[in-house]
Amino acid sequence: xxxxxxxxxxxxxxxxxxxxxxxxxxxxxxxxxxxxxxxxxxxxxxxxxxxxxxxxxxxxxxxxxxxxxxxxxxxxxxxxxxxxxxxxxxxxxxxxxxxxxxxxxxxxxxxxxxxxxxxxxxxxxxxxxxxxxxxxxxxxxxxxxxxxxxxxxxxxxxxxxxxxxxxxxxxxxxxxxxxxxxxxxxxxxxxxxxxxxxxxxxxxxxxxxxxxxxxxxxxxxxxxxxxxxxxxxxxxxxxxxxxxxxxxxxxxxxxxxxxxxxxxxxxxxxxxxxxxxxxxxxxxxxxxxxxxxxxxxxxxxxxxxxxxxxxxxxxxxxxxxxxxxxxxxxxxxxxxxxxx
Amino acid sequence: xxxxxxxxxxxxxxxxxxxxxxxxxxxxxxxxxxxxxxxxxxxxxxxxxxxxxxxxxxxxxxxxxxxxxxxxxxxxxxxxxxxxxxxxxxxxxxxxxxxxxxxxxxxxxxxxxxxxxxxxxxxxxxxxxxxxxxxxxxxxxxxxxxxxxxxxxxxxxxxxxxxxxxxxxxxxxxxxxxxxxxxxxxxxxxxxxxxxxxxxxxxxxxxxxxxxxxxxxxxxxxxxxxxxxxxxxxxxxxxx
Ligand SMILES: Nc1ncnc2c1ncn2[C@@H]1O[C@H](COP(=O)(O)OP(=O)(O)OP(=O)(O)O)[C@@H](O)[C@H]1O
Ligand SMILES: [Mg+2]
Numbered sequence: 001x002x003x004x005x006x007x008x009x010x011x012x013x014x015x016x017x018x019x020x021x022x023x024x025x026x027x028x029x030x031x032x033x034x035x036x037x038x039x040x041x042x043x044x045x046x047x048x049x050x051x052x053x054x055x056x057x058x059x060x061x062x063x064x065x066x067x068x069x070x071x072x073x074x075x076x077x078x079x080x081x082x083x084x085x086x087x088x089x090x091x092x093x094x095x096x097x098x099x100x101x102x103x104x105x106x107x108x109x110x111x112x113x114x115x116x117x118x119x120x121x122x123x124x125x126x127x128x129x130x131x132x133x134x135x136x137x138x139x140x141x142x143x144x145x146x147x148x149x150x151x152x153x154x155x156x157x158x159x160x161x162x163x164x165x166x167x168x169x170x171x172x173x174x175x176x177x178x179x180x181x182x183x184x185x186x187x188x189x190x191x192x193x194x195x196x197x198x199x200x201x202x203x204x205x206x207x208x209x210x211x212x213x214x215x216x217x218x219x220x221x222x223x224x225x226x227x228x229x230x231x232x233x234x235x236x237x238x239x240x241x242x243x244x245x246x247x248x249x250x251x252x253x254x255x256x257x258x259x260x261x262x263x264x265x266x267x268x269x270x271x272x273x274x275x276x277x278x279x280x281x282x283x284x285x286x287x288x289x290x291x292x293x294x295x296x297x298x299x300x301x302x303x304x305x306x307x308x309x310x311x312x313x314x315x316x317x318x319x320x321x322x323x324x325x326x327x328x329x330x331x332x333x334x335x336x337x338x339x340x
Numbered sequence: 341x342x343x344x345x346x347x348x349x350x351x352x353x354x355x356x357x358x359x360x361x362x363x364x365x366x367x368x369x370x371x372x373x374x375x376x377x378x379x380x381x382x383x384x385x386x387x388x389x390x391x392x393x394x395x396x397x398x399x400x401x402x403x404x405x406x407x408x409x410x411x412x413x414x415x416x417x418x419x420x421x422x423x424x425x426x427x428x429x430x431x432x433x434x435x436x437x438x439x440x441x442x443x444x445x446x447x448x449x450x451x452x453x454x455x456x457x458x459x460x461x462x463x464x465x466x467x468x469x470x471x472x473x474x475x476x477x478x479x480x481x482x483x484x485x486x487x488x489x490x491x492x493x494x495x496x497x498x499x500x501x502x503x504x505x506x507x508x509x510x511x512x513x514x515x516x517x518x519x520x521x522x523x524x525x526x527x528x529x530x531x532x533x534x535x536x537x538x539x540x541x542x543x544x545x546x547x548x549x550x551x552x553x554x555x556x557x558x559x560x561x562x563x564x565x566x567x568x569x570x571x572x573x574x575x576x577x578x579x580x
Contacts, residue, residue, distance in 0.1 A: 005441040009427065009434070016429040016470060179425030182393050183442045184415045339395050340409040 002185050006193025007200070013167075014201065024163050024201060028155040028209050035151055036217045046085040046109040049075040053090055060120050061088075064113035079135055086110040096131035112220050119222050119306055148219040149299035150273045156202070156209055156232050157239040157292050158264055162257075164198050165243030169256045172247070181338040191330050194244055195237065202236035203229075214303075222306030228299065231312070234319040235295035241326035242291065248333040267292040272300065294318045342369040344494060344525045345390060350399035352385055359385050360396070361548040367527065367541075372520055375529040376536050377545030378576060383529040384422050386545070387498050390527065391419050403494065415443060418492035422499050422529075424479040428472040432463055432482050435471060436489055443490035457485040460515050462508060477503040484512065488519070495519065495526045501535065513538055533568040544575050551575050 014021055047066045050058050061067050070078065075087040079098065085106040087098045097114060099107045114130060171177040180190060210228045213219045221228075246263065250256040270287030273296075287293040298315035301307040309316075345367040352360040359382045367373045375383050388394035390401045392409030401408040404416065426435050436454045445453060458464045461481035471479065480503050487495060495516075501509045513535070516526055530536055537556050544552040544559075552559055552575050559571050 002442055005438060008441070009430070009438045012434055013427060013429045174428070175421060175423050175425035176427060178393055179419070179421055180442070182391050182414060182417070182419040182421075183439065184411045184444075185442055186411065338393055338409055340392070340411060 002189040003193035003196055006185075006190065007197040010167075010194070010197025011200070014197075020163055020167070024159055024205050025208055028159050028205070029212050032151060032155055032209070032213060032217065036219075044105050044109040046106055046113055047083070048110060048113065049078055049084045049087045051075050051087060051089040053088060053095075057095075057117065057121060061113065061117045064116050065110070088114070091131060094130060096133070098133045098135055100135050115220070115222055115304070115306075147273055148213065149303045150271055150296040152209060152213050152219070152228075153232065153235055153292060153295040153299050154268060154271065154273075156206060156236050157267070157295065160198070160202055160205070160236045160239040161243040161264065162260075163243075164194070164240040165247045165250075165256050165259070166253050167198075168194060168244040169247040169250055169253055173252055178337060181334075187334040187338070187340075188331050190334065191244070191327055195240060195327065198240050199233075199237060202240065203233055206232035206236060219303065221303045223302035227302045227309065227312075231295055231298045231302065231316065231319070234316060234323065235291060238291040238295075238319050238322040238326065241323050241330065245326045245330040245333060248330065248336070266290070271296040291319060291322045294322075343367070344369045344404055345527070346402045347386075347390065348399050348402065350386070350389060350396045350401065352382075352389060352394070352396045352398075359548055360389070363399075363548075363550055365543055365550065365553070367525060369525055370520055370523050371540045372516060372526045372528065372538070374536050374539030374542040375527065375545060376531075376542055376572065377529075379531075381545040382548050383545055384498055387496055387527065387529060391417055391496055415490070416493045418487035418490065418495045420483045420487040420495075420497045420500055424483045426471045426479060426482060429470060431468050431470050432458070432474070432485075433467040435482060436486055439486045440489045445490055453489055453491075457489050460488070461485045461512070475503075477505070477508075480504055481508070493524060495524055497526065497528045499529055499531065501530075501532065509535075533572065536568050536572075544572070546576060 045066055047068070048061065049070045050061070050067050051070060051072050053061075053069075058067055058069070068084070072087075072089070075084070078084045079087055079100055082100060085100050089096045089098075095114065095118070097110070099110060111132075118130070171180070177190075181187075206229050210225070210232055214221045214225065214228070242263070246259050247256055250259065266286075267290045270284075270290055271292040294315040298312040298319075301312040301315070305311075343366055345365070347363055347365045350360055350363045351358065363386065375386065377383050385394065389396045390403070390408070392401065392403075392414065395409075403410070403413045406413050427438070430438070433454060436457065437450065440450050440454060441447075455464070458467050461484050463478065463481055463485065466474070466478065471482065474482065480500070484497070484500055487497065501512060504512065516528075520526060528535070528539065536542055539556060541555055542553065542559060543550045552571075554562070556568060556571075559575075560566065560568065563571060563574050565571050565574065
């Protein structure tokens with residue numbers, strides 16, 4: 001298998017190209033940290049009024065928040081006077097949450113505390129969706145819960161796209177691609193070799209970024225770490241295959257960079273980092289052709305909702321499909337250089 | 341004599357510009373065949389067509405009875421491009437090792453074979469240096485080493501000795517003659533007259549046509565000149 005030769009070569013190149021290594025490993029961590037410093041204003045401990053809650057529930061909730069037991073009337077007053085962040089009640093066998101709602105950080109913290117409590121209450125069972133009302137403000141405040149997983153997905157996608165795309169374009173500019181095509185290498189062996197060589201790095205990169213975000217930055221995480229790795233790895237592969245494919249349409253590194261505003265930036269807008277509820281449905285559909293949309297959705301499923309595989313299986317298959325599609329297109333695109 | 345390469349009615353255009361016009365060449369086994377021609381006459385283009393990395397607009401390149409491009413024949417061809425195609429982060433050794441492994445040299449043989457070609461191009465003491473620290477001539481020599489590492493039956497070299505000093509050039513040509521005596525067919529493009537002189541057969545390329553073809557001796561005799569330089573100028577439209 002000639003792809004192995006290519007993989008070995010790429011690993012050797014990486015060993016000597018410290019800067020690309022740094023870009024793949026250190027840069028995402030640095031940027032994630034900066035984003036987090038800006039977005040996550042410390043460990044906010046929310047104050048929650050508990051109205052007729054089961055004792056066991058209150059006990060667990062107390063680990064996550066400052067809980068005071070009030071009756072409904074007192075609770076409403078406290079909420080109105082902004083003495084507390086939320087009121088939690090029990091309605092029809094499930095929790096009903098009323099958020100004060102004017103401070104996104106507080107709302108986020110309350111949501112997280114509730115999710116964590118629910119997870120600890122019944123880790124096996126299917127999640128029960130709490131009823132959420134807002135005293136002030138609206139759903140948009142949920143944004144801050146959503147953004148963590150999206151950012152992880154985005155940075156992995158972005159840096160793999162850049163490093164993969166630029167190094168493939170360098171094969172073109174320095175003539176090594178043409179030189180390789182004057183050997184018995186098959187076109188698919190070249191493309192697979194590339195995916196293999198960079199794929200190994202993206203596995204390590206995924207582990208580092210996910211572990212750092214979840215354990216060091218303490219991004220809210222309710223699900224299985226291995227699922228996170230699976231999704232980030234697939235997302236990285238789709239970025240890699242897309243990057244190498246697009247490099248066929250660029251003449252040099254600079255033109256490759258020009259793809260960022262065209263290909264990467266729109267994905268940010270449609271991936272769920274911003275609320276698209278008010279957008280025209282057909283406009284919203286644009287997001288359906290973007291890998292990051294699926295990666296981010298799957299990551300949110302795993303990290304925020306703690307879902308089992310079944311609920312994000314579709315996203316996983318779609319990501320896999322993107323990778324397959326881009327890879328096949330890339331093999332075809334290489335025909336430009338050699339018909340065979 | 342056994343035909344190794346035949347080019348049949350090859351023409352090639354880049355967009356509207358026709359660079360190669362109806363070229364027919366046959367090359368025998370064990371011959372050093374020179375492609376001589378002024379800059380821009382289409383030597384590189386023709387060489388790429390022979391190796392199969394460029395698909396001609398018209399005609400076909402047939403190597404050992406197989407139409408190019410053919411993966412089977414690519415294995416039998418050693419190619420040295422005009423512009424060095426090297427992985428600059430890697431060392432000289434790693435560059436050769438990569439191509440050797442693609443050509444399917446078994447690991448056990450590879451080490452010895454790489455050592456051998458490094459000796460031929462006199463790069464043994466630089467083999468552990470990354471290529472971005474190499475001079476132009478050193479890169480040329482490394483490209484040459486790569487092209488011969490799998491002991492190909494056909495060697496296609498696009499200006500192999502540019503930037504290489506006369507002494508080393510001489511020893512490289514000695515190596516070419518040795519390969520030739522072992523049955524290797526070699527195609528070289530060149531600007532250098534004394535190199536053209538060393539070829540068994542020459543094709544003079546001008547404006548996309550072969551304007552003269554034959555042994556250096558025949559070419560000179562047919563127009564009654566003593567040096568290749570004069571012949572080149574004569575055929576190229578200058579006065580002899
Ligand atoms: N990729 C390309 N696109 C457009 N035109 C090209 C391309 N490659 C070569 N040409 C044109 O084809 C002609 C022949 O080029 P070629 O490189 O074959 O010449 P050459 O004989 O090898 O010259 P030199 O001795 O300078 O290397 C030139 O006029 C060149 O401009
Ligand atoms: Mg040339």
